[in-house]
Amino acid sequence: MTLPKHLAIIMDGNGRWAKQQRLTRLEGHRAGAQAAQEIVRYCGELHIPFLTLYAFSSENWQRPKDEVSGLMRILENYLKKECDELIAKGVRVGTIGAVHQLPNQIQKALQQVCQKTANGNRLRLTLALSYGARDELARATKAICTKLKDGLLKPEDIDEALLERHLDTSDLPDPDLFIRTSGVKRLSNFLLWQLSYAELHFTPVLWPAFSRADIDIALADFAGRERRFGKTSEQLKT
Numbered sequence: 080m081t082l083p084k085h086l087a088i089i090m091d092g093n094g095r096w097a098k099q100q101r102l103t104r105l106e107g108h109r110a111g112a113q114a115a116q117e118i119v120r121y122c123g124e125l126h127i128p129f130l131t132l133y134a135f136s137s138e139n140w141q142r143p144k145d146e147v148s149g150l151m152r153i154l155e156n157y158l159k160k161e162c163d164e165l166i167a168k169g170v171r172v173g174t175i176g177a178v179h180q181l182p183n184q185i186q187k188a189l190q191q192v193c194q195k196t197a198n199g200n201r202l203r204l205t206l207a208l209s210y211g212a213r214d215e216l217a218r219a220t221k222a223i224c225t226k227l228k229d230g231l232l233k234p235e236d237i238d239e240a241l242l243e244r245h246l247d248t249s250d251l252p253d254p255d256l257f258i259r260t261s262g263v264k265r266l267s268n269f270l271l272w273q274l275s276y277a278e279l280h281f282t283p284v285l286w287p288a289f290s291r292a293d294i295d296i297a298l299a300d301f302a303g304r305e306r307r308f309g310k311t312s313e314q315l316k317t
Contacts, residue, residue, distance in 0.1 A: 080302045083255035085129035086122060087277070089269055090115060092261030092285030099285075105149040110287035112157050121291045123168050123202045125298075129251060130204050133269050137177065137211030151185055154208075158188045162195055169201030175247035176210030177218075205251065212271035219245035248273055256301045260286045260293075278304050 090111055097107025115132060122130045135150060165172060172192050179186070189208075222245050226232040232241075243249060254270065254277045262283040266274065280297045282289075 080298065082125060082127055082298060083278075083301055084127070085131070085252050085254040085256075086127055087131040087133075087254035087257045087270055087274065088118070089133045089257075089259040089267060090286040090289075091259055091263055093287060095261065096285040096287040104146055105153070107287060108146075108150055108153055112153050114287050114289050116157070116161060117291070118289070118294065119165075119170065119202070119204055120168065121294055123170060125294075126201075128201075128203060129254075130202060131175075131207060131248075131251070131254065131270070132205070133207045133210065133267075135176075135208045135210070136268065137209055137214055138268065140180075140209070151182055155185055155188050158192045162192050165192070165196050165204070166199065169199045170196055171199030171203050172196045173203065173205045174208055175205055175215070176208045177214060178208055180209045203251070205248075207269065210247070211268045212266075213268055215247050216272065243272075246272065253277065256280060256297065258282065258297050260284050260289050 093107035093111040094104045095107075096110065097104050100107075102110075115134075119130065134154065139150070140147065172189075174189060174193070178189065181189070189206075219242055223232065223237065223241065227234065248270070251273075253273045253275070257266075257270075257274055257277045258280045259265075259267075260282055262281065264281045278301050280300050282293060282297065284290075284293050
């Protein structure tokens with residue numbers, strides 16, 4: 080079965096799952112963190128080399144302060160608790176997004192985990208934190224404009240490849256498969272440039288209940304699709 084090289088996931092439905100279970104939203108987020116931990120393990124076992132998880136969007140700052148603070152604590156606990164296992168499993172952790180907006184202790188924890196896992200060569204785990212695709216594109220455009228102003232670039236130098244080099248994902252391949260849980264069918268400002276040719280898979284399963292079996296369903300769906308990238312089916316056969 081053909082597997083994606085890069086899998087990107089919006090982990091949606093923690094709050095709704097918690098409501099169904101008569102739990103608090105933060106308990107739903109904790110269950111979601113456990114689900115993420117299991118999916119990271121499974122992707123490593125499947126030898127999928129790149130996994131990107133939408134962990135906290137730029138829009139999530141608008142949520143109640145107590146929920147945001149709780150999410151930050153869950154993230155910090157995950158980073159500290161799972162660091163040794165990530166190293167043992169050959170997982171290299173990286174981030175995309177406006178990470179400087181995160182609390183200082185979270186930035187420090189992220190920096191430590193990224194440094195300690197830097198030699199991981201089995202799975203590249205990218206956490207999208209304080210991330211928004213429109214913000215990413217705006218920041219990339221601003222960086223290019225600054226270089227134009229300083230005479231480091233000419234207008235004729237600007238092309239798709241140049242813009243990609245200024246994106247947060249400049250050292251990552253574009254995702255082949257995108258999964259969103261909870262039945263919601265939208266991209267929600269996630270990797271808008273990078274998902275241009277990704278296969279999209281939507282599932283009604285709420286994220287805390289998302290399992291290895293659900294990954295298998297998405298991977299089987301992906302393997303059954305014909306990826307033409309603008310070509311005809313006949314051209315692919317030649």
